[in-house]
Amino acid sequence: MNDDVRLRAVVEADLDVFFEHEHDAEAAARVRWTPRDRERFMTHWHTRILGDASVLVRAVTVDGALAGNVVSWWDEDERRFLGYWFGREYWGRGIGTRALALFLDEERARPLHADPFAGNTASVRLLRKLGFEHRDTIRDGDEEQLLLILPAADA
Numbered sequence: 076m077n078d079d080v081r082l083r084a085v086v087e088a089d090l091d092v093f094f095e096h097e098h099d100a101e102a103a104a105r106v107r108w109t110p111r112d113r114e115r116f117m118t119h120w121h122t123r124i125l126g127d128a129s130v131l132v133r134a135v136t137v138d139g140a141l142a143g144n145v146v147s148w149w150d151e152d153e154r155r156f157l158g159y160w161f162g163r164e165y166w167g168r169g170i171g172t173r174a175l176a177l178f179l180d181e182e183r184a185r186p187l188h189a190d191p192f193a194g195n196t197a198s199v200r201l202l203r204k205l206g207f208e209h210r211d212t213i214r215d216g217d218e219e220q221l222l223l224i225l226p227a228a229d230a
Contacts, residue, residue, distance in 0.1 A: 080173040082133040082181070085144065089134050090120050092141050096162050107192045107218055124148075131182050135174040137165060145178040147187065155184040157225075171201050179205065185227040193219035 132146040143161030191198040207223035
């Protein structure tokens with residue numbers, strides 16, 4: 076396998092794989108995410124992601140196989156956020172770095188925000204490698220999320 080990383084449009088059949096990724100217990104624990112039931116998951120994807128023209132979403136493939144997704148959206152405070160999810164079999168191989176670099180070539184909005192769980196050191200390291208800077212720490216009980224920002228080029 077040569078790990079040929081590409082982005083493409085998301086198609087309906089991808090959602091089943093994304094649903095499986097979200098239900099991977101280790102992945103969900105790393106990001107502190109409670110997986111949704113199938114109906115809620117599909118409704119979210121159809122309305123909030125695929126159904127929103129302001130959202131940019133791409134499927135990530137590796138050697139033609141679906142590996143995950145990258146998405147950016149506007150929050151209620153008019154900040155542009157970045158999120159991503161990769162199947163566990165694609166972790167630790169540099170695929171996230173290559174996929175996000177491709178995505179950031181397409182997603183030109185800056186500043187761009189990300190808010191990973193502080194304990195997800197691989198994700199934090201990936202974002203920092205791509206130029207995201209730590210701006211704040213958000214605490215919710217015992218949990219901490221970092222607010223990372225990819226600044227505008229002139230910032």
